[in-house]
Amino acid sequence: xxxxxxxxxxxxxxxxxxxxxxxxxxxxxxHMPTVYAADEDEDEEYDDDTDYKDxxxxxxxxxxxxxxxxxxxxxxxxxxxxxxEDDDNGEEKEGEGLGSxxxxxxxxxxxxxxxxxxxxxxxxxxxxxxxxxx
Amino acid sequence: xxxxLLYLILYFITLNPLASEEAEDIAKALGWMAIGIxxxxxVIFILYNRVRKLSLTYLGSSSNAIRSLAVxxxxxxxxxxxxxxxxxxxxxxxxxxxxxYLEPITLSLAIVMSVLMxxxxxxxxxxxxxVKIFNRLLHGQSILTIMLxxxxxxxxxxADD
Numbered sequence: 595x596x597x598x599x600x601x602x603x604x605x606x607x608x609x610x611x612x613x614x615x616x617x618x619x620x621x622x623x624x625h626m627p628t629v630y631a632a633d634e635d636e637d638e639e640y641d642d643d644t645d646y647k648d649x650x651x652x653x654x655x656x657x658x659x660x661x662x663x664x665x666x667x668x669x670x671x672x673x674x675x676x677x678x679e680d681d682d683n684g685e686e687k688e689g690e691g692l693g694s695x696x697x698x699x700x701x702x703x704x705x706x707x708x709x710x711x712x713x714x715x716x717x718x719x720x721x722x723x724x725x726x727x728x
Numbered sequence: 729x730x731x732x733l734l735y736l737i738l739y740f741i742t743l744n745p746l747a748s749e750e751a752e753d754i755a756k757a758l759g760w761m762a763i764g765i766x767x768x769x770x771v772i773f774i775l776y777n778r779v780r781k782l783s784l785t786y787l788g789s790s791s792n793a794i795r796s797l798a799v800x801x802x803x804x805x806x807x808x809x810x811x812x813x814x815x816x817x818x819x820x821x822x823x824x825x826x827x828x829y830l831e832p833i834t835l836s837l838a839i840v841m842s843v844l845m846x847x848x849x850x851x852x853x854x855x856x857x858x859v860k861i862f863n864r865l866l867h868g869q870s871i872l873t874i875m876l877x878x879x880x881x882x883x884x885x886x887a888d889d
Contacts, residue, residue, distance in 0.1 A: 694832070700882070701832035704875065708843050711872060715865045719858055 755825035759887075762819035763880060769811030776804050809852060816845045833886055837879040844872055 780797045787794060823830075823838055844867065851863035866872075 697832040697886075700879075701836045704836035704839055704879070707871060707875060708839055711869050712843075712866065715862055715869070718865060719862050722861070723858070 755822055758818050758822035758825070762815045762822060763884075765811050765815035765818065766880075769808050769815060773804060773808040776800070805852075809848065812845065812848065816841060831886075833879060833882050837876075837883050840872060840876050840879055844876065 776797075780794075780801075783791065783793055783797065819841060820838070823834065826834075847863045847867040850859060851867050854860060854863070
């Protein structure tokens with residue numbers, strides 16, 4: 595196998611891995627608003643007095659604000675978009691099975707395990723190559 | 729005979745989505761189809777490899793059984809790749825159809841499936857020595873297989889929620 599052929603193979607491999615990474619990142623990006631939307635259903639009680647205080651329109655939901663300020667995703671615009679969409683189907687949240695926290699842990703554990711296995715395998719190859727050279 | 733049986737099974741599995749009336753049922757059937765094809769493709773190939781290795785240990789390399797098993801290797805490998813590719817595509821289409829219900833367990837499953845699929849394809853279709861060794865080690869990692877089975881089970885149990 596010539597050097598240029600090796601480089602081509604390596605480039606192909608890198609391109610494929612980059613594509614996988616892009617898909618993973620896209621998936622994570624899509625997943626994030628879903629989690630926020632699920633949490634958002636808990637705040638439905640705040641919606642009743644939204645925008646009105648003492649019979650006058652204020653445009654600010656103070657309770658909801660207090661509720662969201664404690665969260666990390668404060669100021670996230672996606673949160674607002676999803677809140678609007680999910681207002682009518684709050685029941686979806688009820689049977690969430692393992693719960694979003696455990697499920698998120700599964701995701702992080704998977705990413706860590708996959709990265710670990712890839713890293714370990716790469717390290718093994720590098721070790722093997724360095725032994726051959728010596 | 730075995731191929732005829734496989735085609736028959738695949739025929740009925742693929743007919744199932746077409747027979748369903750609602751789009752959601754079709755998407756669900758695609759998921760089951762991916763699981764079914766994956767089980768067929770991998771169980772048969774793993775069993776074949778085990779039998780080949782065991783018979784090599786106990787019968788020796790000069791046996792006729794070993795020779796006939798060795799001849800079968802390429803077709804078995806091609807079947808393994810083809811079925812897994814179909815299963816992977818079915819699984820991904822199922823995932824894309826249900827993208828609005830995407831949750832962490834499903835995403836984890838997609839990641840593990842993609843890593844195994846990519847390493848398998850690269851193992852088969854690249855000729856560079858290092859890339860081949862890397863992918864052979866990666867593709868044969870039992871932790872990835874265990875994770876895949878566990879994630880499929882978790883996905884099946886929690887998908888309806």
